[in-house]
Amino acid sequence: MKLKKNTLHNLVTYAIVILSFAVCQGLISSGNMTRALRGQMIPICVYIVMAISLNLVVGVSGELSLGHAGFMSIGAFSGAIASAWLLGALQMENPLLRLVLAMLIGGVMAGIAGFLIGIPVLRLRGDYLAIVTLAFGEIIRNILNCLYFSLDGARLHVSFNNPNIPGKILVNGPAGATGIVKIASFPVGFALILFALVVVLNLIDSRTGRAIMATRDNRIAAESMGISVTRYKMIAFVIAAVLAGMAGALYGLNFSTVAASKFKFDTSILVLVFVVLGGIGNIRGSILAAALLTILPELLRAFSDYRMLVYAIVLILVMLATNSTRLTGLLSRIIPGRKEGSENA
């Protein structure tokens, strides 16, 4: 049996993910992983899924989104509320079932938000589209800062800008979701990565995926072939939002409190950095970049105060090294057969 080149490439990606999970799980159970690193495992899973989902928007559908953390925050908040409600109102004790349901609800809520935001956003192009996604990310954060949720028996109360609601407070305005029962686990995070991979890689290889990439490569040509640009861009945008929401729910349920200020513009940018450093449109690259860059500040602990400075310098140097025409030209002269840098991404 001869495999297609794509299939082989995808299988290698799955293999890398599964192997690294096995190694990490082995290190954890044998007690060989430091505490600080162990605490990073779930955030790494979250950021990997975020990077995969943003790559779907930036790499596959070709639109720059600067507000991806907004979907993550919607997922985190609705996941935290859903988990508390399932425990309080339905007496669902099983943490695994609660976690999975909370992630699904987080994903659905983020998907709905993605659809509503996509309607105006996808009418715009280029930098204007980027700035509007940034604006929506900030709006979501501002609104979450004013929301209050409480659980009174089995009833869920919501209020806007009014902290006086009956029952146990779940979401406390600017203080964020509080009193979360931490139920996130590393194996579920790994399962979420696999799920995101299956969804995105199969989408890319499908008819829909090819249509999405066609709208990216040449909007006018795609339109003239009868592809509805808005529809396919919307599909990519909503799927990315759902994945980000699920990742957000996992992230939220990993901490006892989560405030909206965690999902600032910086978080969106952080995920974008993963996508660009990993290679735009390259899913495997996103995974590696997200994992490495989440651990990097941890590894740079030796530099203590200087570590974020070093992080910034590494970021600039990597971009210069991989994109500078002079450097790539030099490399292609030294290593024959090396392709010239691609024209555009």
Next chain:
Amino acid sequence: MVSFLRFLINGISLGSVYAIIALGYTMVYGIAKMLNFAHGDVIMVGAYVSFCAIAYLHLPPLLSVPLAMIVCTVLGIVIEGLAYRPLRQAPKLAVLITAIGVSYFLQNAALLIWSSNPKVFPSIFGDSSMQLFGGALSVTSETIVTVCANIIIMAALTIFTGRTKMGKAMRAVSEDKGAAELMGINVNHTISLTFAIGSALAAVAGVLLCSTYHTLMPTTGSMPGIKAFTAAVFGGIGSIPGAMIGGLLLGIIEILGKAYISTELGDALVFAVLIIVLLFKPAGLLGKAVHEKV
């Protein structure tokens, strides 16, 4: 009524600062076609330089402004030369990430040098204020200076880009780099000059901003930077009067929204207005819609 006027004046003052930052953003975007995310942090550096000149070197406050401008101009040229120039031909996103890297670098360098404790920025233009309506409404000297500075900068830039040889070169480069080069324009010098002007404006904006709000932290520049960028897009990115109108409107909407609707939702309101404007005018208020050729 008087309170409305007071909010309006505060809005114009804040809007003028946004407008000055947005002018820098818009010029750099127009010529280099890149979102310079580090612009907000140049504002912060400018404010710190001015602060140090006043607090440690005991320079007269007004002298600290040109000093901040000089430092920021040099900084802008250095950033452009080291980080952006090698990436002239690179994909847009690569340049964007580099700009983000520069922004992180400046913020963290400031964190190391000046620590994260907020500094109390002194009032630069004295405590005098103009009394209107028999003292019911007072306009601080900061406000007056800010608004005047905004008008002067805007006028000077319009004349510069419209009349002078360098300004014309700038417009030519922003329209078509290749053609400009063939006409004997030094593209690299022109882009450096744009960064220099933009960074000098950022220094002015930083001093004005901190002189009005009196707190200075390594992250001081990032939010005004994002808002000024929004203002530039709002007015039509690449357009100088557009940046000014966008900045003013944004400042007024923000202050009035915070005063009359909700303090928490002031920022959300600014961004909501931006989205609505872009839906009806996809290239901003004064931007020209460019039609694609098939």
